[in-house]
Amino acid sequence: MSGTAQDLSRRLADRAEAVCRRYLSNGRREGRYWLVGDIRNTLGRSLFVRLHASAKGPAGKWTDAATGEHGDLLDVIRGSLGLTDFIDVADEARTFLSLPHPELESTSPPRRVLPAPSGSVEAARRLFAMSQPLAGTIAETYLRRRGITLLHGTGNLRFHPRCYYKPDDRPSETWPAMIAAVTDLTGRITGVHRTWLAPDGSDKASVDTPRKAMGDLLGSTVRIGVPDSVMAAGEGIETMLSLRQVLPSMAMAPALSASHLAAILFPPALRRLYIVRDNDPAGDSARDTLIERANAEGIEAVPLSPALGDFNEDLQRLGMDALRMGVRVQLAPEDVARFLSPAP
DSSP: OOHHHHHHHHHHHHTHHHHHHHHOTTOEEETTEEEESSTTOOSSSSEEEEOSOBTTBOTTOEEETTTOOEEOHHHHHHHHHTOOSHHHHHHHHHHHHTOOOHHHHSSSOOOOOOOOOTTSHHHHHHHHHHSEESTTSHHHHHHHHTTOOOOTTOTTEEEEEEEEEOOSSSOOEEEEEEEEEEEOTTSOEEEEEEEEBOTTSSSBOSSSOOEEEEEOOTTOBOOBSOOSSEEEEESOHHHHHHHHTTSTTSEEEEOSSHHHHHTOOOOTTOOEEEEEOOSSHHHHHHHHHHHHHHHHTTOEEEEEOOSSSSHHHIIIIIOHHHHHHHHHTTSOHHHHHHHOOOOO
16 A cells, blocks of 8 residues: 555544545444445445454454455545545545645646546446435436335445436437446446436436446446345346335346346355346346356256236336235245245
């Protein structure tokens, strides 16, 4: 670690709880630790940050029990804001600590931030970093109007109030958008998915293509919750969030398309994979390919099929009780007790 990084890390450690309250605001203090879901500020208790130095180690050190990752408070700033370059992490740390920035102390010209290539992984990471948490936004309104109300563990979903949309034959426009981080097995952002929304959140935006992805998507997914030995994978974000209404503690992995679903990478601990298919030929092909790949890895693959076109349609048209019963009969018996929410 460079001298600059060491100094910033030490200063942040002196204010460890304040750092956690700012950048891991979905967590809470318990004793000598701050608990939260992960470094992206997801709800949960897997990641714990030491708030005071002790015989076990210095303040500010954190460990994610679900993934084995660990680091310091500079990593917390990096992960919670989706930053990639250390200079940006250091700038944010100095701002938090009310320290002068190097460019303000010298006569050298200010650093010029070059635009990221359109559609690149770097452009995707910057867009996600510029977005805001989902709670209280038009994106949350959009999901709730589709019957999706359980939004715990959705740190990879954010909102941008003015996201650029480029029509084929007209100048760029801006619309509100739900921004989803696409991540690999280590949690590194490799792309984003954008769903442009109507200004009141009542539906998708009235544009020709209201959903687009950018970055490097192959093998990666929008990870919702922390996978262990069991998880579910499917195509659409809304489809998987609808299934999560009745399986609230099961990790979900929207892959965004049938072709990307067939190519997802499996977490090392995975032993059973529920494959959520849409009722169309592309969904059938993705299911068959994924079953073959999973079985070759020693993973039990179990298809989950909706009654109608997809699980969000089931949720909206048939209701929660019908969705729960339709899913129940397709689950492995041990997963009914473990994951299925009880009827009210």
